[in-house]
Amino acid sequence: MGDIFGHLWEGAVYALSAWNILAIIIGYIIGIIAGAIPGVMAVTAMVLILPYTFTLEPLFAIALLMGVYKGGAYAGSITATLFNIPGTPEAAATALDSYPMFKEGMQKRSLEIALWASLFGGTVSNLLLVFTAPPLAEVALRLGPPEIAALILFSLTAVITLLGDSRMDIWKGFISITMGLMLATVGLDNMSASRRYVFGIEDLDNGVPFVLTIIALLALSEVFIQAERVGSFTLGDAAGAVKKIIPYTWQQRWADFKLCLKDLLRSSFVGSLLGALPGIGATTAAFVCYGEARRSAKKNARFGHGDPRGIAAPEAGNNAVAASSLIPLVTLGIPGSVAAAVMYGAFMIQGMIPGPMLMMEHPEIIYGLFVLLIVTDFLGAFVVALPFISVVQKIFKNLNYSLFFPGVVVCCVVGVYAEEFNVFNLRIFLMLGFVGYIMRKMGMSIPPFILAFILGPILERNTRTALLLSGDSPMIFVQSPIALGLLILAVGALVWSLWRKTRGTKSALEVPEEFKH
Amino acid sequence: MKKLLAVITCCLALALVAAPALAKDYPTKPITAYIPLSAGGTTDVFVRTIAPYMEKYLGKPLILVNKPGSGGAVAISTLAKAKPDGYTFSWANLPTLVTIPQMRKLTYNPKDLVYIGSPMHYDYILYVKKGSPYKSLKELIAFARKNPGKVTYGTPGLGTTNHLGVAWLANHEKVKMTPIPFKGNPKSVAAVLGGHVVACNTSTTASVSSFKGGKLTPLAIMSANRIPLTPDTKTLKELGYNFSQFSCLGAVFPKGTPEAMRAKIEGAIKFALSQPDVQKKAKEELYVSIDFLGGKKYRELCDQYWGIWGGILKEVGLKKY
Numbered sequence: 001m002g003d004i005f006g007h008l009w010e011g012a013v014y015a016l017s018a019w020n021i022l023a024i025i026i027g028y029i030i031g032i033i034a035g036a037i038p039g040v041m042a043v044t045a046m047v048l049i050l051p052y053t054f055t056l057e058p059l060f061a062i063a064l065l066m067g068v069y070k071g072g073a074y075a076g077s078i079t080a081t082l083f084n085i086p087g088t089p090e091a092a093a094t095a096l097d098s099y100p101m102f103k104e105g106m107q108k109r110s111l112e113i114a115l116w117a118s119l120f121g122g123t124v125s126n127l128l129l130v131f132t133a134p135p136l137a138e139v140a141l142r143l144g145p146p147e148i149a150a151l152i153l154f155s156l157t158a159v160i161t162l163l164g165d166s167r168m169d170i171w172k173g174f175i176s177i178t179m180g181l182m183l184a185t186v187g188l189d190n191m192s193a194s195r196r197y198v199f200g201i202e203d204l205d206n207g208v209p210f211v212l213t214i215i216a217l218l219a220l221s222e223v224f225i226q227a228e229r230v231g232s233f234t235l236g237d238a239a240g241a242v243k244k245i246i247p248y249t250w251q252q253r254w255a256d257f258k259l260c261l262k263d264l265l266r267s268s269f270v271g272s273l274l275g276a277l278p279g280i281g282a283t284t285a286a287f288v289c290y291g292e293a294r295r296s297a298k299k300n301a302r303f304g305h306g307d308p309r310g311i312a313a314p315e316a317g318n319n320a321v322a323a324s325s326l327i328p329l330v331t332l333g334i335p336g337s338v339a340a341a342v343m344y345g346a347f348m349i350q351g352m353i354p355g356p357m358l359m360m361e362h363p364e365i366i367y368g369l370f371v372l373l374i375v376t377d378f379l380g381a382f383v384v385a386l387p388f389i390s391v392v393q394k395i396f397k398n399l400n401y402s403l404f405f406p407g408v409v410v411c412c413v414v415g416v417y418a419e420e421f422n423v424f425n426l427r428i429f430l431m432l433g434f435v436g437y438i439m440r441k442m443g444m445s446i447p448p449f450i451l452a453f454i455l456g457p458i459l460e461r462n463t464r465t466a467l468l469l470s471g472d473s474p475m476i477f478v479q480s481p482i483a484l485g486l487l488i489l490a491v492g493a494l495v496w497s498l499w500r501k502t503r504g505t506k507s508a509l510e511v512p513e514e515f516k517h
Numbered sequence: 518m519k520k521l522l523a524v525i526t527c528c529l530a531l532a533l534v535a536a537p538a539l540a541k542d543y544p545t546k547p548i549t550a551y552i553p554l555s556a557g558g559t560t561d562v563f564v565r566t567i568a569p570y571m572e573k574y575l576g577k578p579l580i581l582v583n584k585p586g587s588g589g590a591v592a593i594s595t596l597a598k599a600k601p602d603g604y605t606f607s608w609a610n611l612p613t614l615v616t617i618p619q620m621r622k623l624t625y626n627p628k629d630l631v632y633i634g635s636p637m638h639y640d641y642i643l644y645v646k647k648g649s650p651y652k653s654l655k656e657l658i659a660f661a662r663k664n665p666g667k668v669t670y671g672t673p674g675l676g677t678t679n680h681l682g683v684a685w686l687a688n689h690e691k692v693k694m695t696p697i698p699f700k701g702n703p704k705s706v707a708a709v710l711g712g713h714v715v716a717c718n719t720s721t722t723a724s725v726s727s728f729k730g731g732k733l734t735p736l737a738i739m740s741a742n743r744i745p746l747t748p749d750t751k752t753l754k755e756l757g758y759n760f761s762q763f764s765c766l767g768a769v770f771p772k773g774t775p776e777a778m779r780a781k782i783e784g785a786i787k788f789a790l791s792q793p794d795v796q797k798k799a800k801e802e803l804y805v806s807i808d809f810l811g812g813k814k815y816r817e818l819c820d821q822y823w824g825i826w827g828g829i830l831k832e833v834g835l836k837k838y
Contacts, residue, residue: 047555047556047557047583050556050557051556051565051581054565141707141710141711142711142712143711144708144711144712144713145713188587188621190674190698190700191675191698192675192698193620193621193674193675193676193835195621202587202590202594202623202624205586205587205590205591205621206586206587206591278704278707279700279704328707332707332710332726332727333703333723333725333726333727333730334703334704334706334707335703341555341557342556342557344557345556345557345558345561345562346557348557348558348559348562348802348803349557349562349565351798351801351802352802353722353725353726353802354726355725355726355727355729355730356726356727356729356730356732357725357726357729357730358726360730420584420585420586420591421582421584422584422591461700465697465698465699468669468695468697469669469695469697469713469714471666471695
């Protein structure tokens with residue numbers, strides 16, 4: 001343990017130069033802007049910056065990317081709160097409660113809860129990365145295809161909490177899940193490379209891109225919905241509804257903190273664990289944490305109507321993924337997420353291959369990175385994010401909606417195009433935007449669709465890999481105690497949630513109003 | 518009428534003079550080059566390492582655009598539609614030109630493209646986990662012979678040369694081994710480390726860290742030559758097999774690009790490879806082997822491997838076209 005502190009000190013001495021701190025701040029600003037603009041992902045920004053790091057100093061480059069990464073992880077919640085348009089997919093779960101809270105005039109409160117929860121989750125996960133990376137990596141390695149498949153199945157049951165209460169709403173939710181799973185199968189099947197549902201269109205071989213789908217369903221369809229209303233409300237009305245900003249006192253902050261503490265802790269650990277597993281990602285973590293918070297809450301909770309825990313849980317969860325997804329990278333040299341792959345590239349550009357050897361040969365670099373991560377969260381929150389949200393609030397007061405929504409569409413289109421530089425993607429984007437609009441009109445909720453779309457391919461891949469390993473024997477799922485345990489939990493969670501839903505007509509588990517439109 | 522004829526003749530003459538002049542001055546503007554993989558991988562970093570020297574040779578910038586997806590097919594199908602004016606080319610890994618077109622229907626025919634040249638090839642190693650009961654390739658195969666299908670090996674995808682290389686070996690030895698496709702080399706290495714598969718055939722770069730960290734035992738070099746990372750590990754050829762797994766990075770122009778332009782880019786690649794710091798970075802940081810092939814030789818090798826890989830694809834039931 002003392003060893004770690006020694007390395008941390010060395011790392012701090014090595015990494016904390018004025019230049020690197022500047023790099024963090026610049027990076028965080030880029031990240032927060034990219035993250036806050038619907039359609040532009042922080043990872044997209046990282047990928048676009050990456051080639052320019054070729055000529056930069058190693059730690060400056062890495063600090064810069066780290067800042068972008070962390071800034072983006074937080075900033076998605078800003079637009080999710082203010083417009084119900086998550087800036088990044090991982091903020092989709094946050095919107096479920098932060099937007100209703102905002103509509104009640106408590107925008108300061110919801111923005112701040114998201115920020116402090118992000119800081120909390122990020123810091124817990126940073127500390128876990130520093131102190132428990134090797135054992136956590138070992139756990140992550142042990143989880144093979146059958147265990148991951150069971151874990152994903154369990155995560156999918158978090159969907160149930162997002163469904164409505166009436167029989168009709170539950171059916172609609174299941175249709176939404178099925179559609180998400182079906183859309184995820186489009187393209188080359190990632191195991192045997194056979195074509196599925198591409199109708200001879202080669203551009204579809206790659207499948208329907210992940211980011212595009214999420215932006216189309218969450219942002220574009222919301223713009224369509226809002227566009228409908230622009231005709232009916234005048235500027236004065238729109239501003240009038242939100243101009244009464246309710247202040248956020250210190251007593252309230254303390255009360256919210258006490259209320260959310262349990263969820264913050266749970267989400268930080270759940271997010272860190274999910275982050276350490278390759279390929280699961282922040283969006284899933286956010287939904288699972290949200291689902292868990294909602295499942296464990298008492299019946300009188302205001303989830304879906306602006307419960308602070310509904311903001312704190314997903315934000316702590318998705319920010320916890322940021323650092324812990326670097327665990328496989330630094331301990332094994334295996335990038336577990338897209339962002340980690342970009343970091344891997346950044347190291348490689350600098351002539352270093354991350355992994356156990358770098359940890360042994362140049363601990364000052366790895367620990368320097370850890371110190372930078374810890375510093376980034378605090379520096380970002382206090383120096384960049386706090387002023388940023390107050391500026392955003394000011395701009396927001398005088399916002400002209402008839403200009404803002406077209407602006408969102410432009411940003412989305414640019415973001416989608418920048419992802420792969422492929423015009424064909426824009427067509428799918430528009431189509432999916434309309435699909436999302438129709439779904440909302442019909443009262444079908446979007447988050448189950450998205451969760452199914454993200455988790456479906458991971459579930460399929462791991463199930464098929466497990467069956468390949470066992471020679472097609474399904475027994476592999478019950479032979480592993482971890483897989484068996486998770487499967488039992490998944491079935492239990494499903495049965496319990498449905499039973500709780502059907503019991504009594506009025507329960508706390510309702511679809512948030514804004515998804516009913 | 519005479520006047521008109523004179524004008525036309527003049528124009529034609531000018532055009533004739535102008536065409537070679539264009540080729541001689543080439544390039545007069547920046548050249549776009551697609552990279553068929555996402556930013557930050559071995560191929561991407563290698564291309565970005567040689568690009569500045571190519572720019573120096575050409576006197577004009579190269580605009581590098583990452584176009585990942587579908588095993589490189591996204592980049593090449595975009596390229597195939599581009600104007601053959603010498604201002605768009607694409608980097609391509611061998612499978613995009615050789616194996617993928619035999620596995621599925623594509624909008625481009627790789628045989629139509631103009632092959633510029635190849636700067637390097639990849640190296641492949643067959644690993645088992647450190648402490649596994651198999652100390653040599655022979656032992657692994659002996660076990661596979663007694664237990665058909667029990668030897669599982671990780672690959673970065675079905676139909677990749679990593680898969681086909683081991684499939685050739687199993688076929689040659691008449692044993693049954695089970696390929697398990699993962700999403701990329703790092704995940705296939707992780708599956709060996711976690712004990713979920715017995716072996717993996719991976720490109721060097723993905724395994725450097727785990728190998729140096731003492732977590733992997735190399736059984737054989739699947740590619741043609743021994744490599745500096747594992748100097749004592751024998752190649753398949755040295756172990757008595759008349760086979761090596763070959764895949765290289767190359768550059769291609771769309772159909773109909775003039776020879777002079779091809780030769781110019783070929784020269785730029787050759788020039789870049791002669792730089793000491795490119796060689797150092799390739800060997801010490803990227804773990805790829807610099808091995809320049811001119812356009813003609815590159816094309817010949819691709820044609821040769823069309824047959825070799827095609828044969829194995831047929832045996833494993835993946836050859837469709």
